[in-house]
Amino acid sequence: MSLVEIKDLKVHYPIRSGFWNRVTDSVKAVDGISFNIEAGETYGLVGESGSGKSTTGKSVVGLEKVTSSSIMYKGKDITKKANRKSLDYNHDVQMIFQDSLSSLNPRKRIEDIIAEPLRNFENLSKDEEKLRVLQLLDIVGLDADALYKYPHQFSGGQRQRIGVARAVATNPKLIIADEPVSALDLSVQAQVLNFMKKIQREFGISYLFISHDLGVVRHMCNNIAIMNRGRLVEIGTRDDIYNHPLHIYTKRLLAAIPETNVNDRAKHRANRLAVEEVYREQQDKYYDDEGKAYPLVQISPTHSVALPEDVAKELILKEGEVQA
Amino acid sequence: MEENLNKHSNISAADLDRLTKEANEEATPSSAKIIWNEFKADKPAMAALIIIIAFIIFVMIASLFIDTPKMMETNILNYNAAPGSNGFLLGADTGGRSVGQQLIVGARNSIGIAIGLTIISSTFGICWGLISGYFNGYIDWGMQRVYDFMMMLPMTMMIIVLVTIIKNYNAVTLTLIFSIFYWEGTSRLIRSRTLSESEKDYVAASKTSGTGSFKIIFHEIMPNISSLIIVDTTLSFAENIGVETGLSYLGFGLPLQTPSLGTLIANANDPNNITQYWWTWLPAALLIIVLCLSISYVGQVVRRAADASQRHGAAD
Numbered sequence: 001m002s003l004v005e006i007k008d009l010k011v012h013y014p015i016r017s018g019f020w021n022r023v024t025d026s027v028k029a030v031d032g033i034s035f036n037i038e039a040g041e042t043y044g045l046v047g048e049s050g051s052g053k054s055t056t057g058k059s060v061v062g063l064e065k066v067t068s069s070s071i072m073y074k075g076k077d078i079t080k081k082a083n084r085k086s087l088d089y090n091h092d093v094q095m096i097f098q099d100s101l102s103s104l105n106p107r108k109r110i111e112d113i114i115a116e117p118l119r120n121f122e123n124l125s126k127d128e129e130k131l132r133v134l135q136l137l138d139i140v141g142l143d144a145d146a147l148y149k150y151p152h153q154f155s156g157g158q159r160q161r162i163g164v165a166r167a168v169a170t171n172p173k174l175i176i177a178d179e180p181v182s183a184l185d186l187s188v189q190a191q192v193l194n195f196m197k198k199i200q201r202e203f204g205i206s207y208l209f210i211s212h213d214l215g216v217v218r219h220m221c222n223n224i225a226i227m228n229r230g231r232l233v234e235i236g237t238r239d240d241i242y243n244h245p246l247h248i249y250t251k252r253l254l255a256a257i258p259e260t261n262v263n264d265r266a267k268h269r270a271n272r273l274a275v276e277e278v279y280r281e282q283q284d285k286y287y288d289d290e291g292k293a294y295p296l297v298q299i300s301p302t303h304s305v306a307l308p309e310d311v312a313k314e315l316i317l318k319e320g321e322v323q324a
Numbered sequence: 325m326e327e328n329l330n331k332h333s334n335i336s337a338a339d340l341d342r343l344t345k346e347a348n349e350e351a352t353p354s355s356a357k358i359i360w361n362e363f364k365a366d367k368p369a370m371a372a373l374i375i376i377i378a379f380i381i382f383v384m385i386a387s388l389f390i391d392t393p394k395m396m397e398t399n400i401l402n403y404n405a406a407p408g409s410n411g412f413l414l415g416a417d418t419g420g421r422s423v424g425q426q427l428i429v430g431a432r433n434s435i436g437i438a439i440g441l442t443i444i445s446s447t448f449g450i451c452w453g454l455i456s457g458y459f460n461g462y463i464d465w466g467m468q469r470v471y472d473f474m475m476m477l478p479m480t481m482m483i484i485v486l487v488t489i490i491k492n493y494n495a496v497t498l499t500l501i502f503s504i505f506y507w508e509g510t511s512r513l514i515r516s517r518t519l520s521e522s523e524k525d526y527v528a529a530s531k532t533s534g535t536g537s538f539k540i541i542f543h544e545i546m547p548n549i550s551s552l553i554i555v556d557t558t559l560s561f562a563e564n565i566g567v568e569t570g571l572s573y574l575g576f577g578l579p580l581q582t583p584s585l586g587t588l589i590a591n592a593n594d595p596n597n598i599t600q601y602w603w604t605w606l607p608a609a610l611l612i613i614v615l616c617l618s619i620s621y622v623g624q625v626v627r628r629a630a631d632a633s634q635r636h637g638a639a640d
Contacts, residue, residue, distance in 0.1 A: 058528075062531075063531060090532050090533065090534050093532075095529070095532050098525075102526060103525035103528070104529075105526040105544055105548070106526075106548065107548050116530065116533045117533040120534035120535055127337075130340060131335070131336075131337055131340050134339070134343055138335045144343035144346050145346055146347070147344070147347035147351075148351030149351065163529075166529070
């Protein structure tokens with residue numbers, strides 16, 4: 001059984017207009033997506049900005065009010081507040097935020113910030129709590145003098161590690177990492193990512209890793225879901241997505257990864273232009289009349305793609321020829 | 325979890341004291357210290373602070389030694405006695421009553437009402453704004469309609485009507501009547517900041533950490549808008565001195581036998597007093613100007629102390 005099962009998640013925001021301010025339409029931020037997160041794995045959620053990745057993450061952690069869905073955890077639907085409460089859901093599911101500065105209360109000392117989940121979920125004495133905070137700071141590689149400092153006195157990478165320390169404080173089973181490194185420079189990105197991997201190995205945590213950076217996702221994730229316009233367009237293992245992409249959107253994303261090999265510059269450029277050409281000519285084949293992605297079709301035990309069945313078969317045949 | 329952490333961290337219970345002490349030494353100064361440094365860097369504000377505190381203490385203590393009913397007795401022999409004559413340091417008014425004593429008792433009454441009004445109306449307004457802004461949705465809608473209704477009432481007129489209806493009112497009831505009408509501005513200001521503040525990630529982080537709504541409102545959001553609260557409270561204190569004196573000037577404030585700064589300034593209604601007997605109204609007018617200026621100076625310093633980028637004081 002999976003750790004968390006998300007079924008048909010929908011988050012719609014109403015648009016009000018007119019004299020009576022009635023609901024006339026809705027923005028479908030997330031429009032019916034389903035996936036499972038296994039214990040101990042890193043599940044990557046990739047897509048352009050505005051595709052609904054963050055909304056999905058916030059729904060899973062319980063911050064967003066979902067329109068309709070069931071998110072099952074330990075056999076209970078945690079989209080209901082009462083169930084979240086009775087399970088102590090946030091003891092087991094925590095979140096790392098994208099903006100490390102705004103996710104730490106500027107008026108609180110680091111000790112109080114990291115101890116906050118401990119105070120709410122675990123009954124510790126003052127000394128035990130302080131010891132735990134010191135140990136957490138030690139694990140994320142910060143000195144004890146951080147204890148009584150304020151968030152603005154740290155660098156971006158240090159702040160993000162404080163955010164990680166807070167997220168792992170209660171020893172959760174799942175951490176939603178909402179673009180945890182996109183605000184950091186490259187050297188610090190690697191530092192935080194490797195550190196997250198280390199913690200995963202040692203504490204057996206699952207991640208829902210939300211990102212638009214495919215290089216980072218390749219480094220971190222076993223299973224990847226590609227999201228576009230509120231729907232999933234392709235699900236698969238790392239190998240499926242990076243080596244056998246089927247949906248045109250996935251191909252475009254992959255073509256957008258910058259290559260540093262100067263000798264093959266012309267080849268890469270031709271490749272990118274070819275993908276773009278296909279996208280422009282065959283857009284209606286990949287998206288339905290409303291410009292939305294089709295429902296997912298399974299094409300191998302691990303790989304699904306959002307295409308009508310006949311198009312998917314045709315594509316697989318063509319891919320097979322290319323590979324052969 | 326316990327063993328799990330111990331396995332990954334070299335820190336054990338034995339190091340706790342030493343590390344805590346180390347951390348304590350590196351800690352940032354407290355906000356009281358920061359405010360004090362800010363006052364030390366700004367001499368006029370320091371003078372203003374001393375004036376306010378010394379004056380309030382003097383007025384509170386001195387008024388204990390004054391017998392108000394006796395002071396308010398009319399004495400025709402001292403009609404408009406000039407300052408320095410007949411033992412009146414600041415002269416006497418048309419009724420032969422000592423202006424100096426009235427100034428002390430009147431200032432105590434006016435400042436006392438202003439302090440009480442500021443405490444009650446600001447506390448209520450801040451709570452109203454915070455709750456309304458944080459919960460949003462239907463709660464916000466309902467609370468804002470109450471606010472709209474209160475704003476719609478003509479404030480001064482309502483106070484005058486209430487004062488005439490209530491038979492035996494004194495300083496306390498007057499403060500409560502004012503408080504009904506003076507929380508709205510604060511609540512709207514606080515609400516607008518709370519709306520933007522509660523969208524920030526640290527509030528979401530607190531929610532996922534399992535903190536309750538009211539704890540988030542008063543322990544997470546309120547400290548972050550504290551600079552706004554402090555500035556608004558000091559400014560409304562200066563304004564509230566004007567509220568009571570204004571109504572007393574019109575004759576609808578404190579009862580006739582209770583002196584206030586407003587009734588003293590009302591002496592200026594008489595053309596004779598303006599041209600010849602300046603001592604009946606000038607001291608009270610000057611006092612209000614000096615007090616309000618001093619308060620706004622102090623408010624500025626506190627605002628600077630709350631915002632690190634504006635500080636003048638030594639950082640140490």
